[in-house]
Amino acid sequence: LQLRDIVDDKLLEFVGKVMPRLLVRTIANIRHQSASLELSPDTGVDTLWPAPA
Secondary structure: OOOOOOOOHHHHOOOOOOOOOOOOOOOOOHHHHHOOOOOOOOOOOOOOOOOOO
16 A cells, blocks of 8 residues: 555645744743732741641
8 A cells, every 4th residue: 555645735725824923922831920019917837737738
């Protein structure tokens, strides 16, 4: 069986064409811009006690 000579000509006419587009980029963490910068009053974590049931 020789399938290497089968070529799709429609695919070949689109290869290498330049597509114009706008300069667009994503903005990461857009929801975090309005976050509060204050720390919580209780910053310590008590790991000696078991978790609540």
